[in-house]
Amino acid sequence: MDQTKLRLFAATAGVLLGLGGVLALFVASTIALAEVMGLAAAAFTVAGVGLLLAASCLLFCLQPFRSMEDEVDEVEDATADALADLPIDALRSFVERRPLTTTALAMVLGYSVVRDPQTAQRHAERFFMSML
Helix, strand or coil, X not given: CCHHHHHHHHHXXXXXXXXXXXXXXXXXXXXXXXXXXXXHHHHHHHHHHHHHHHHHHHHHHHCCCCCHHHHHHHXXXXXXXXXXXXXXXXXXXXXXXXXXXXXXXXXXXXXXXHHCHHHHHHHHHHHHHHHC
């Protein structure tokens, strides 16, 4: 088995065992409550607690009432963090290994910016969006 199939198998087994554990917990809770309030009432109580827990997790994780501005700010922060982590050492080594190529690229970039700034800005935006 290769590594990907093995990880997929392990993830599937983990999910199934987790669901089995939750099911066993709910069954044990129902049996324990059945002695106090009857089987039907215990089943409805455990089901209600499970639904309440699921709804609270969905509200906490999905956050459906967040504003669009908050989500955009979060994406912008993540993008800024990703761009801040660009491999500067790789650029430095490229400049050290190929100084003439780097100079030519810088000249072409400078000429295109001076010649038509709006087009250069559009191309830069497309480039950065394609990198994300």
